[in-house]
Amino acid sequence: xxxxxxxxxxxxxNLLLSGSLDITGVRDIEMDFSILVSGEQDVVIDxxxxxxxxxxGMRMLLSAAKKLDTEGNKMVFHSVPPLVETALNTAGxxxxxxxxxxxxxxxxxxxxxx
Amino acid sequence: MASYHTFKIKNxxxxxxxxxIKINDLAQGNNFSEQLVFCLNVCLEEMLTNIIKYSYDDGxxxxxxxxxxxxxxxxxxxxxxxxxxxxxxxxxIPDIKxxxxxxxxxxxxxxxxxxxxxxxxxxxxxxxNILKIVLTPHVVIx
Numbered sequence: 001x002x003x004x005x006x007x008x009x010x011x012x013x014n015l016l017l018s019g020s021l022d023i024t025g026v027r028d029i030e031m032d033f034s035i036l037v038s039g040e041q042d043v044v045i046d047x048x049x050x051x052x053x054x055x056x057g058m059r060m061l062l063s064a065a066k067k068l069d070t071e072g073n074k075m076v077f078h079s080v081p082p083l084v085e086t087a088l089n090t091a092g093x094x095x096x097x098x099x100x101x102x103x104x105x106x107x108x109x110x111x112x113x114x
Numbered sequence: 115m116a117s118y119h120t121f122k123i124k125n126x127x128x129x130x131x132x133x134x135i136k137i138n139d140l141a142q143g144n145n146f147s148e149q150l151v152f153c154l155n156v157c158l159e160e161m162l163t164n165i166i167k168y169s170y171d172d173g174x175x176x177x178x179x180x181x182x183x184x185x186x187x188x189x190x191x192x193x194x195x196x197x198x199x200x201x202x203x204x205x206x207i208p209d210i211k212x213x214x215x216x217x218x219x220x221x222x223x224x225x226x227x228x229x230x231x232x233x234x235x236x237x238x239x240x241x242x243n244i245l246k247i248v249l250t251p252h253v254v255i256x
Contacts, residue, residue, distance in 0.1 A: 022131070022134070022155070022159055023127050023130060023131060023159060023163065024131050052152060052155060054155070054156045054159045054160055054223065054226065055159075055160055055163075055220075055222045055223035055226055056159070056163070058222060059219055059220060059222075062217065062219050063219055065214060066214060066215075066217070066219070069214045069215065083148065083149060083152045087152070087156070087226065090226060090229050090230070091210060091222050091225070091226060092210030092211060095211070096213065096214040096217060
């Protein structure tokens with residue numbers, strides 16, 4: 001499991017998650033993830049390389065999104081593989097962590113919501 | 115032609131990881147679809163994590179048995195543990211429609227398993243929890 005910080009701005013933290021967000025994957029990155037998602041900026045995550053996610057991984061993402069929400073910020077996913085998207089939708093997470101097609105879609109969404 | 119596979123693991127998270135590797139090799143050898151492998155992994159990870167977390171009242175080592183029956187492209191996964199009686203199907207399902215402030219962080223694993231499997235049944239027999247999960251190649255996730 002790999003967590004990469006992409007070029008970010010003062011307002012947006014851009015991240016890339018790749019690999020399998022299973023028990024091992026969560027253990028590998030949760031500490032770094034929680035440091036990078038401090039709450040002070042919106043977070044855009046490219047999930048194009050994510051091959052698997054179950055409830056432990058969703059828990060990590062949801063906890064971070066809740067932390068962002070308390071600061072008035074959002075977490076948006078883009079480039080989500082179909083099976084991962086189905087799993088996120090099944091858990092009802094797309095209503096609180098929006099899923100958009102690509103990075104520009106994520107930026108437009110954040111811009112439109114101020 | 116049905117094939118039967120039995121695995122035994124100890125109650126640690128590392129053992130779940132090792133089991134998933136073996137089962138994924140088996141899945142590859144049987145040409146399971148990507149979706150079926152995904153759902154099978156969700157079921158394994160969710161149910162075994164639950165057993166390790168909630169089934170035992172002591173800190174001792176315990177054995178969990180995992181049986182996999184593959185017949186006519188239908189997978190029947192049976193998980194047997196000797197922990198205290200625990201029926202995951204009776205666990206309250208979190209409200210997946212609540213807003214971010216009220217959304218519960220945990221408790222979604224059993225819900226996901228039930229959505230991804232065609233059938234999940236629980237029985238308690240000879241002081242053992244027996245969880246049976248049936249998956250088919252064309253799993254319909256609602």
